[in-house]
Amino acid sequence: MYASGKKFITAYSFSKWLNNEYIPQNPDKKWIKGVSSKAVKKSIVNAEMAYKRFFDKLGGFPKFKKKRNQDIKMYFVKTDAKTLIKCARHKIQIPTLGFVRLKEYGYLPADKIIKSGTVSEKAGRFYVTVLTGEEAPKEKALLNERGLGVDLGIKELAVSSSGQVFGNKNKTDKMKKLEKKLKREQRSLSRKYKNKKKRGEKLLAKSANIEKNVLRVQKLHQAISRKRQEYIRYVISILVKTKPKYITIEDLNISGMMKNRHLSKAIAGQNFYYFRSWLIYKCACFGIEVRIAGRYYPSSKLCSVCGQLKRDLKLSDRTYNCGCGNSIDRDLQAGINLERCKKYKTA
Numbered sequence: 001m002y003a004s005g006k007k008f009i010t011a012y013s014f015s016k017w018l019n020n021e022y023i024p025q026n027p028d029k030k031w032i033k034g035v036s037s038k039a040v041k042k043s044i045v046n047a048e049m050a051y052k053r054f055f056d057k058l059g060g061f062p063k064f065k066k067k068r069n070q071d072i073k074m075y076f077v078k079t080d081a082k083t084l085i086k087c088a089r090h091k092i093q094i095p096t097l098g099f100v101r102l103k104e105y106g107y108l109p110a111d112k113i114i115k116s117g118t119v120s121e122k123a124g125r126f127y128v129t130v131l132t133g134e135e136a137p138k139e140k141a142l143l144n145e146r147g148l149g150v151d152l153g154i155k156e157l158a159v160s161s162s163g164q165v166f167g168n169k170n171k172t173d174k175m176k177k178l179e180k181k182l183k184r185e186q187r188s189l190s191r192k193y194k195n196k197k198k199r200g201e202k203l204l205a206k207s208a209n210i211e212k213n214v215l216r217v218q219k220l221h222q223a224i225s226r227k228r229q230e231y232i233r234y235v236i237s238i239l240v241k242t243k244p245k246y247i248t249i250e251d252l253n254i255s256g257m258m259k260n261r262h263l264s265k266a267i268a269g270q271n272f273y274y275f276r277s278w279l280i281y282k283c284a285c286f287g288i289e290v291r292i293a294g295r296y297y298p299s300s301k302l303c304s305v306c307g308q309l310k311r312d313l314k315l316s317d318r319t320y321n322c323g324c325g326n327s328i329d330r331d332l333q334a335g336i337n338l339e340r341c342k343k344y345k346t347a
């Protein structure tokens with residue numbers, strides 16, 4: 001596709017040359033034909049853009065995209081108005097591949113029109129993401145008069161103003177075991193690299209053993225983050241099932257909190273960003289308003305009975321004791337205060 005000088009072939013003539021000359025003359029490149037023609041076209045157009053940028057001195061020389069890459073991407077698109085890319089809870093119809101069974105249910109929108117999508121591969125697993133058009137109108141669920149305040153934290157993941165407590169899943173034996181396994185694999189990988197260095201070998205040329213180890217590390221990372229996300233979705237499904245009028249959460253200053261060396265790992269593990277975005281998504285499905293309390297709303301420091309502010313409340317004070325006689329679990333009270341919060345923005 002690239003010729004010296006300022007000449008270069010357009011995407012259209014390249015695809016003609018590819019189909020009529022290059023593939024017939026190079027039988028080992030036949031796999032290109034096995035891929036959806038739309039996907040081939042997309043990668044050709046991508047390459048054309050990259051070369052154009054190169055010639056216009058906008059970008060560097062395009063990188064050659066290998067077939068076997070860290071994350072291979074295949075693109076598909078709904079071509080005309082009549083045909084539909086069918087999608088059900090457990091399967092999706094991908095052009096040229098046909099129906100593909102999904103391993104995890106309920107992520108892809110079965111009730112919307114799919115315009116295009118991408119199949120990608122990471123750590124030996126395939127993922128499909130889709131872009132949808134107009135949403136089919138949904139009946140608004142009947143909601144309760146009461147709202148719900150939800151306090152997010154490290155000791156417990158979430159405590160609601162109605163007293164539901166969802167523990168920190170990272171503290172379970174299963175998760176600790178996975179974390180341990182990950183650490184072990186990471187150590188063995190770095191040992192392999194160190195030995196390579198000692199032998200004076202190039203670090204970029206990965207041996208089969210290293211490749212396998214990398215894959216094991218990636219898979220463990222994925223298993224851990226998938227389990228965390230699964231749990232968050234479970235917690236949110238229970239919160240949403242109570243059909244509150246609104247759900248108020250704190251505006252967590254996550255990047256600020258992450259600066260705390262002692263807390264950053266625990267906070268990262270709680271995945272608050274994911275919690276918030278999945279909450280917003282789920283609540284939108286049911287017409288539940290999501291309220292984000294102002295950043296300086298003292299949800300933990302207010303007494304929920306007399307309204308007094310306890311400025312010197314420490315993170316270690318798990319029970320809130322007030323002069324008015326109120327003695328209450330700190331997180332539950334924060335949830336109650338969030339439910340009552342009047343200064344908020346809606347998400």
Ligand SMILES: [Zn+2]
Pocket residue numbers: 303304305306307308322323324325326
């Ligand atoms: Zn009080």
